Amino acid sequence: MTTPFPTSLGAELRDLLGDDFSMAEAERLSYSYDNSRRQALPDAVAFVRSHEQVESLVRACRRHRVPVIARGRGTNTTGATVPVEGGVVVSFERMNRIVRIDPDNRLAIVEPGVLNGDLQKALAPLGFFWPPDPTSSPWCSIGGNLACNSAGPRAVKYGSPRDNTLGLRAVAGSGEGFRCGTYTTKGATGYDLTRLLIGSEGTLALVTEATLKLTPKPSALRTMRATYKDVGSAARAVARIMAQPVTPCALEFIDDVALGLARAHGGDTVPVAGAMLMIEVDGEPDALPAAADAVAAAARGDGLIELSVARTDEETALLWSARKALSPAQRTISPHKINEDVVVPVSRLPELVDGVKRLAAAHDVLIVCFGHAGNGNLHVNLLPRNDAERTRAEACLHDVFALVISLDGTLSGEHGIGIAKREFMPLALSPATLHLMHNVKDAFDPDGILNPGKLLPPRP
Template sequence: MPSEPESHLSADFRAALLQLFPGDQCHVDLPTRHVYGYDNSRRLQLPDAVLIPREQGHLPDLVRLCRQYGVAIVPRGRGTNTTGATIPIQGGVVLSFERLNRIIEINPDDRLAVVEPGVLNGDLQSALKPHGLFWAPDPTSAPFATIGGNLACNAGGPRAVKYGACRDNVLGLGAIDGHGRALRLGTRTTKGATGYDLMRLLIGAEGTLGLITDATLKLLPLPKASALLRALYADVETAAEAVTRIMRGNVVPSALEFMDATAIRLARDIGGAAISESGAMLMIECDGEPESVPWQLARLQEAASGRGLLELVQADTASATDALWKARKALSPALRTLAPKKINEDVVVPVSCLPTLVRATEQWSASAGFPIVCFGHAGNGNLHVNLLIDPANARHAEAARSVLAELFKTVIALGGTLSGEHGIGLDKRDFVPSAFNAATLEMMYDLKQWLDPDGIMNPGKLLPPADARRRRAD
C-alpha cells in the first residue's frame, strides 16, 4: 500500500475528469480506490481516481486528457488476473469497463457476436446457447471474468487444445490507442488479407498498447455430444508420455487436462471427485456429432493406454462428468489452503517436452523444500506450475526465486514460452528479455512507443519498466 493515501491529481485534471464523467462515473474517495487498486494477484496499490463510465463516447477524450497531464490509465475488467496486470503501480486512473457490458449483436448466420469489453464470458455463453453457438475461450474464471480481460491476456482454457485461444477466435476490434485515436481493426469476415494484422497486436498486450472498446467474436456451433475419460497413471512421467501419444494421434481432444498426485488429492478432498490415489491423472474429452464420438473415444483410449496406466474409465453420467470438471476448476483456489502464498506460473513447452519439464519440477521441489503442484492444459503443453511457500520463511523466499529462474530458463531452452494464458503483468515482466532476441525485443519497444508515445497505457506491465520509458536516439 502506498504511504500517501491522498490522490495526487491536479485540481485542473480532476475538474476536467468530472466534466467528462460526472456523477457516479468518477470516484476519488479512499474506499473505492482501495477496491480498484487490488486484484487476484493479491497486490494493492492505490489509483488516484477510478472511472466507471456508462458510455464510451468520451474515452478518446480521456486518453487525450491523460496524455496532456501525463497521467497513467490502467484498464480493468473484474480483476481476476493473477499477474498484477491491473495494479496501478504508478497511480493514475483505473478505468473499469464493468458497466460497458452490452452484447451488441448476435448473428447466427455469420456466426459472430459483437460485445463490449465488460461482458462476462459466462453471460455471453448463456446468451449464445439458445442459438446453438459458443465462444471457444473458457478460462476457469469464465463465470466472472470479462471478455475484455480475456482478450487482454489472450486467455484460453481447456478447450484451447482443439479450438484455440482468444487470438484464434476474434474477428475484429474497436480500440483507442495512446494518442487517443479511435481504431477499427480486423473485419467481420473469417478470411481477410488486407493490410497489416494490427488486431492481434492488441490481444495479449494487457492494455499496454490501447483500450479495447468492442470485439467481434468468431462463434462455433455447440457440439451435440461429448465424452470424458479419466486415466490414472503410476507417476507424472508416464502420464506426460501418454499426452504425447494422444497428441500425435488422429483425434484432437476437445480437452486434455493433467494433474499430479497433490492436485488429485485436492480434487478428491476439496473438489469432491471420486478419484483413487495415483501418481498422475489425465482428463481426456472429445466432442462432436453423436455418431462420431464413440469412434473418437476408442482412438483416445488406445492412445492413453501404455506404460504406467493404472485405470482408464469413462465418466458415464452427466453428474460424473460435471463432478470431474468442478473438481478440476476448484484446483487453483484450493491451492491457497495449503500454504500462505501460491506462486502460479502458466508456462508452455512443446508437448513432446512435457516429461522433461515435469521431471524438473519434481527435482526443484525436493531441493527447495516446499511443494510444487502441477496441473494444466497438457494438450497445449501449458503446465500450471504452483510453488506453495511461506513468504515469512526467508529460505522459502530465496529458494522460490531460484526455482522461478530455473523454471523460465528451462522452458525457454525447451523451445517454450513464459505464459500460455495468464499473461505477463508484473510477475514475469523482468524475464521477458530472456524470451526474445535483441532485435525482436527492440521491435516490441518500438511498437509501444508508436502506439503509446507518452507511456500512459498501463505502464510498467509486460515490458521491463526502465526500457519502456526509453526513447529512440534518432
C-alpha cells in the same frame, strides 16, 4: 512518478463522466488491486460507457501525461491492472452490452465489459459458444480475456482469444480511436492490428468493442479419466493423443503431488496414481462414439493403470472431483501460492515435470503441476507455507523459468506477464525482439501513458 493529480484534469473528467468518475478514497481502494494480491492506489476511477468517452478520457490524460489503466474485472493473477504509477483506472464494467449476435455469420459484437459467462449464456440457445473459457469465466470480462489472451482447457481444440476474434474497435495511447480487423473470417487487408492488441495487456490501446468469432457448439460430450503409474507414461499418452486426428476439447494433466493434495482434501474418490489425465471429446451424437474410441485408444499404452469413461452426469462429476478439489486444497496449504502457467512443446512435458520435481527438492519447496497438457501449458504452483519457504520459492521460480526456456518453452500460456513476470521477459525474448516490441509500444502510445510498468521491462 507520484506527481500530484492535476486538479484541472479531475474537473475535466468529472464534466465528461459525471457520477461515473470518482476520486473518493473508497472507490480508489476498491480498484487498487486485482487477483495478483498486489496493490497500488490509483488517483481516480472512471466508469466509461462509450467509445467516445474513452477517446476523450485518453486525450485528456495524455495532455497531462497521466497514466490510464484499463480494467475488466481484475481477475488476472499477474498484477496487469494494478495502477503501480497511479493515474486513472478505467473500468469497463458499465460498458457491458452485447451489441449484436449474428449466427448466420458466426459472430458476436460485444462491449468489453460483457462477462464471458454472460456471453456464453446468451449464445447457448442459438447453438454457439465463444471458445475461450478461463476458470474465472462466470465473473471475468471479455475485455480482460482479450487483454491477457486468456484461454482455458478448450484452447487445445478451439484456440485462444487470438484465434477467436475477428476485429476490434479501440483507442490508442495517442487518443486516436480506430477499428481493425474485419467482420469476415478471412482478411488480407493490411497489418493484423487485431492480434497485436490481443495479449497486449492494455499497453497499446483500450478496446471499446470486439467482434468475436463464434463456434457451433457440438451437442454431445464424452468425459474420460486415465490414471498412469508415473508422469512419463501420462506425458507420452498426451503426445500420442495429440498425434492422431481427433483432437479432444480438454486434455488436462495432474501430477502425483497434486493428486495427493486433492485426495487429502477431497477424499478417496480421488484416485491414487503417479499422474492422471482428464480427457473430454465433443462432437455430434452420431460421430462421438468413434471419436471417443480413437482418443481412448491413444490414451492406452505402457503405464496406464485405469481408463474410466463416464456414462452419466453423476459419473462425469465424479471423474472431475479430483481436479475440482485441487484449488481449495492448495489454498488450505499456502496463502502465498505462486501460480505460474508456463508452456513447453508437448513432447518436453516429461522433462519439464521431472525438472520441476528436482527443483522442488533442491529448493525445498512444495510444487504441484497440473494444467492443459494438450497445449503443453502447465500450471506450476509453488506453495510456500511460511516466510522462509517464500524466499526459497522466489529463488526456485527463476530456475523454473530457466528450465522452461531451455526446453523451447515460454513464460506464459494464458496468464500473461503483468508486473509478476516482467523481469523475466529477457529470459524468453532477445534484446532485438524486446527492442521491436518497445518500438511497437511507441507507435501506439507515444507518451507511454497506457498501463506503465507492465509487460515490457524498461528499455536497457
